[in-house]
Amino acid sequence: MSLYEILGTLETGFIFGLVALGAYLTFKILDFPDLTVEGSFPLGAAVCAALIVQGGWNPWAATGFAAVVGFGAGYVTAYLNVRFNILHILAGILVSISLYSINLRIMGGPNEPLLNVKTVFTAFEDLGYPGYMINPVFLGIVVIAIKLALDAFLATGWGMSMRAAGANPAMAEANGINVGKMKLYGVGLANALTALAGALFAQIFGAADAYMGIGVIIVGLASVIVGMSILPSRTIFLATTACILGAILYRLAVAVALNADFLGLYASDVQLVTAVLVMLALIGQQSGSSLFKILKKGTKND
Amino acid sequence: MIELKDIHVTFNKDTPLETKALRGVDLAVPKGEFLTVIGSNGAGKSTSLNVMAGIAPVLQGSLRVGQNDMTNWPVQKRARSISRVFQDPKMGTCEDLTILENFALAYGRTTPRGFKFAVDPSIRLSVAERLSLLKLGLEDRLDDKVGLLSGGQRQAVSLLMATTGDTQVLLLDEHTAALDPKTADFVLQITNSIVRELKLTAVMVTHSMAQALNTGDRTIMFHQGKIIFDVAGAERDKMTVEDLLHLFKREQGEELADDSLLLG
Ligand SMILES: Nc1ncnc2c1ncn2[C@@H]1O[C@H](COP(=O)(O)OP(=O)(O)O)[C@@H](O)[C@H]1O
Ligand SMILES: [Mg+2]
Numbered sequence: 001m002s003l004y005e006i007l008g009t010l011e012t013g014f015i016f017g018l019v020a021l022g023a024y025l026t027f028k029i030l031d032f033p034d035l036t037v038e039g040s041f042p043l044g045a046a047v048c049a050a051l052i053v054q055g056g057w058n059p060w061a062a063t064g065f066a067a068v069v070g071f072g073a074g075y076v077t078a079y080l081n082v083r084f085n086i087l088h089i090l091a092g093i094l095v096s097i098s099l100y101s102i103n104l105r106i107m108g109g110p111n112e113p114l115l116n117v118k119t120v121f122t123a124f125e126d127l128g129y130p131g132y133m134i135n136p137v138f139l140g141i142v143v144i145a146i147k148l149a150l151d152a153f154l155a156t157g158w159g160m161s162m163r164a165a166g167a168n169p170a171m172a173e174a175n176g177i178n179v180g181k182m183k184l185y186g187v188g189l190a191n192a193l194t195a196l197a198g199a200l201f202a203q204i205f206g207a208a209d210a211y212m213g214i215g216v217i218i219v220g221l222a223s224v225i226v227g228m229s230i231l232p233s234r235t236i237f238l239a240t241t242a243c244i245l246g247a248i249l250y251r252l253a254v255a256v257a258l259n260a261d262f263l264g265l266y267a268s269d270v271q272l273v274t275a276v277l278v279m280l281a282l283i284g285q286q287s288g289s290s291l292f293k294i295l296k297k298g299t300k301n302d
Numbered sequence: 303m304i305e306l307k308d309i310h311v312t313f314n315k316d317t318p319l320e321t322k323a324l325r326g327v328d329l330a331v332p333k334g335e336f337l338t339v340i341g342s343n344g345a346g347k348s349t350s351l352n353v354m355a356g357i358a359p360v361l362q363g364s365l366r367v368g369q370n371d372m373t374n375w376p377v378q379k380r381a382r383s384i385s386r387v388f389q390d391p392k393m394g395t396c397e398d399l400t401i402l403e404n405f406a407l408a409y410g411r412t413t414p415r416g417f418k419f420a421v422d423p424s425i426r427l428s429v430a431e432r433l434s435l436l437k438l439g440l441e442d443r444l445d446d447k448v449g450l451l452s453g454g455q456r457q458a459v460s461l462l463m464a465t466t467g468d469t470q471v472l473l474l475d476e477h478t479a480a481l482d483p484k485t486a487d488f489v490l491q492i493t494n495s496i497v498r499e500l501k502l503t504a505v506m507v508t509h510s511m512a513q514a515l516n517t518g519d520r521t522i523m524f525h526q527g528k529i530i531f532d533v534a535g536a537e538r539d540k541m542t543v544e545d546l547l548h549l550f551k552r553e554q555g556e557e558l559a560d561d562s563l564l565l566g
Binding site for chain 1: 355376377378379381382385386388393394395396397398399403406407408410411412415416417418419420421463
């Protein structure tokens with residue numbers, strides 16, 4: 001891999017670090033497996049691109065607004081679950097399917113190119129820094145700042161309530177915590193992070209696309225799982241660090257796999273490889289023993 | 303302080319699984335009274351506590367606590383004045399959070415939470431002070447995750463957590479049942495001293511008749527969703543476990559007699 005490729009991997013790694021933080025918040029903290037992200041990632045991209053191209057917005061404002069809209073998407077999913085008792089996974093699927101149509105409306109088509117417009121990244125190029133150098137640095141700073149803010153939030157009274165609501169809802173209620181409200185805000189926040197990631201992704205790759213959300217949930221999960229397996233997460237600080245590290249390592253692994261000619265992988269194989277990796281990791285976590293043993297046991301039981 | 307009026311609770315109404323858990327319960331617990339509750343399995347003891355805490359759906363009747371009609375209040379709103387300790391030591395605390403963080407949550411029950419850091423030096427100091435009363439050495443383990451504690455330690459912590467702030471009503475549902483006898487005694491002892499010291503209004507469900515008579519001021523017995531027996535004062539002081547057992551058998555016997563009459 002060239003330096004150029006490594007820096008590119010860092011860029012996407014940091015962006016998906018945001019998705020991983022969102023997945024950590026929903027899956028680990030709130031115990032709310034949220035699939036909305038498949039729709040809120042392209043939603044963030046679509047909103048940001050449409051505002052910049054069609055609306056002539058300042059790219060920073062457009063990016064911020066994309067995150068707010070993402071919060072709304074997550075809020076709707078959690079509302080379906082909390083208020084109407086729709087199964088969390090189903091609620092997420094319903095919202096992300098709706099978002100597919102909504103995104104097409106927002107962009108007025110299946111994609112929205114961001115060519116020859118100002119983005120948050122062109123600001124640095126205007127200053128004379130080459131994008132491939134400055135972008136990973138900028139994204140790194142943004143993602144780490146958000147991670148530290150999330151760490152701090154989870155240590156506040158509100159954040160602690162959110163952790164209790166996910167870990168022990170009965171105890172949380174008995175301690176005066178409105179568990180439903182915590183889910184609404186927590187799932188909203190996770191999707192705000194994901195939409196922000198989508199907005200940044202669209203700007204760095206020059207287009208928003210209706211299909212760019214496919215597999216985002218698995219990438220987020222893979223990052224959390226990879227990160228946690230290499231960095232034991234005794235504290236929130238370590239856990240969120242592990243999420244970002246996991247996202248970078250995951251992107252690196254994908255880049256290496258696609259680069260290795262002898263594997264004969266196409267770029268389109270990434271989803272399959274990721275899904276299989278996550279499956280293996282989950283199976284491994286469940287049993288704490290090797291896959292070989294599990295398969296053998298499986299046939300014995302038949 | 304607590305007043306239940308003609309409370310009816312029915313689970314799975316209009317299905318083959320319909321259970322009438324409470325069938326017209328009237329109960330008034332004055333401020334500062336320590337009430338103990340006994341009764342056979344499924345008699346409705348937990349359900350009546352759940353009615354007070356807001357977890358059981360009330361079909362009919364009303365609940366007042368202090369000045370407020372709380373019949374339709376959500377659980378978290380009642381938690382400002384009512385706190386509880388669960389039977390399962392795992393339920394009362396959050397095992398992934400540290401002892402200190404758990405207390406921070408408990409403080410939030412009576413004082414509003416905000417975007418301030420939940421744990422600060424003043425909380426650390428006051429928690430350490432309260433924990434030292436237990437003489438379990440927990441004051442030196444404030445940053446340990448609660449999951450590392452034993453059942454008895456967790457239950458003692460739950461009890462202290464449930465009595466922070468200006469709690470007025472304490473609900474205890476067989477909170478010593480999951481502990482070994484020695485630990486159960488210890489937890490019962492601190493329960494007693496905390497309830498007395500803070501002058502709480504307390505309701506304690508127990509499966510031990512001896513415990514029911516030796517603890518608190520007044521004892522009631524549930525049977526098939528109703529209170530069938532209510533004793534306090536001198537009459538209660540005279541009472542032995544045998545008397546209670548006798549009463550219990552007589553009540554059940556009467557039920558049987560009624561049934562046989564109906565069948566006959
Ligand atoms: N959540 C529930 N759903 C259905 N039935 C319940 C529920 N909780 C309690 N019951 C039933 O209500 C009756 C009273 O239960 P409970 O109050 O728990 O008794 P106990 O006196 O042993 O604490 C029992 O028949 C029990 O099976
Ligand atoms: Mg019970």
